[in-house]
Amino acid sequence: MSRKNQLSALIMLIIGLGVFAFEMHNTNLQALWHQALHMNLFWLVIAFLAMFISYFFEALVLKVLLKNREDSLHNWWNILRIPWIQALFNAITPFSSGGQPAQLIALLQSGVEGGRASSVLLMKFIIYQTIVLVNFIFAMIFKFQSIAQHYSALAYLIAGGFIIHVFTIGLLLMIMFYYRLTRKLVMGIMKIISLFVSHQRVQVWTNKVLDKIDTFYHESLVLKKEGRKVLLATLLTFIQLLFYYLVVYFTLLALHVDQANLIDVLIMQIMIVMITSIFPVPGGTGGAEYSFKTLFARFVSVPSQLYLGMFIWRFITYYLGMFLGIIAVAFKPINERKNTQVRGGKTFDEEPRKSNN
Incomplete structure (x- = not known):
């Protein structure tokens, strides 16, 4: 990691401690x-295990999406390290903008061809965002009215998160199915x-967007x-998110909060992801800490128990x-193909490029 990334990680740890x-x-x-x-301790271990799962x-x-390709990944270390790298760079960049380019660099280091790596990560991103959105829609159907009634401030934040996800998915679908129309809309915008910004700068932006x-x-x-x-990747992503959502339920069980309803807890966690x-x-x-404290106070009445x-x-x-x-960044991948070079010589010592993903 570069010094800038190390500093970002340290700053986020300090901010996190400050929030607590x-x-x-x-x-x-x-x-x-x-x-x-x-x-x-049993349920505490299960909570950690759920996150690892x-x-x-x-x-x-990733393994499924890379299957049956010449540069598929077979070494499990090369595969497992990529979600961890994404987690790190998502955690230290605004709007999780660093996770996508960091994954790309990780795949390139493992010997996956650049264009194929971009394509696979694109598929993974679309599938993930779609499943998050579908889960949220179901959560809204069952619980949004109750949350809007009892947590009016959070209702606005939840609605804002929903709009952002719908806009993201909608934009991607427009490009996929209405390619020419999307280009024309971008040119018009x-x-x-250009009426307010210099023509040269707008031209640079236009070229990048197109x-x-x-x-x-x-x-x-x-x-x-x-x-x-x-289809298989979609099913696996659903399971991935299910275990992620379950962490909070197992955490409550570890604190002896046995009255928590599993479905309610899962829906609350889905709401937090949106917020x-x-x-x-x-x-x-x-935002995450505030959402947790607000939503789960109904299950945990003892303040010390809630904050723990x-x-x-x-x-x-x-x-x-x-x-x-x-x-994952410290221990390099095991190169599965000889004479494979990372495109452009990029490593994690360089600041990942920001991405709309």
């Missing part, structure tokens, strides 16, 4: 320590922008031809990925 310190400034530390000593299924998605649209469209043609892979997506701060820091649960859940779902990502 602020949230717990009125909490009885003795009661908090008592809650920690009397946790159910989630990473494993995310790796399986850029002409309007280049991304062209790349996405051509790679989406591959996506349409591989229906079976996409954190609209916060520009890396990892949704602040928030810390454990946040550590497993956020900080654990950062630490695993640091390990």
Whole structure:
């Protein structure tokens, strides 16, 4: 990792500790320590295991999408390290913008051809966003009215997250199925922008946007031809997210919160994912903790127990990925093909390019 990335990781750790310190400034530390000593260690281990299983299924998605290609990955270390690297760079960049280019570099280092790596990551991103959106729609159908009634402030944040996800998926689908129309719309928008910004700068922006649209469209043609892979990857992504959502339920069980309803907890976690997506701060820091405290206070009435649960859940779902990502970056992939070079010589010592993904 470059010094800039190391500094970003350190800053996020400090900010995270600051958020917890602020949230717990009125909490009885003795009661908090008592809650920690009397946790159910079995369910705590299961919570950690659920997160590792989630990473494993995310790796399986990549393995499936790369299957039957000349540069498929066969070494499990090369596959497993990629979700961890994504977790790290998602955690230290605003709107998780660094995860996508970091995964690309990881695949290139493992010997996957650049164009194919981009195509596979594109498929993975579309599938993931679609499943998140579908899960959220089901959650809204069952619980949004209740949340809007009891948590009016969160209802606006949830709606904002939903709009962002719909816009993202809609834009990608427009490029896939209405390629020419999308290009014309972009050109029209850029002409309007040129009224307020210099023509030279607008031309640079236009070329970059059109280049991304062209790349996405051509790679989406591959996506349409591989229906079976996409279907299997979709199922695996659903399982990946299910285990991720279950972490909070197992955390509550570890704290002896046995009255928590599994379905309610899963829906609450889906809502939190939507809320954190609209916060520009890396990892949704602040928004994630606020959402957890607000939504799960109905299940956990003891403040020390609630804040301990928030810390454990946040550590497993956020900080654990950062630490695993640091390990994945430190230990290089096992090259499965000789004479393979990383395109452009890029490594994780360079700042990942920001991506709309």
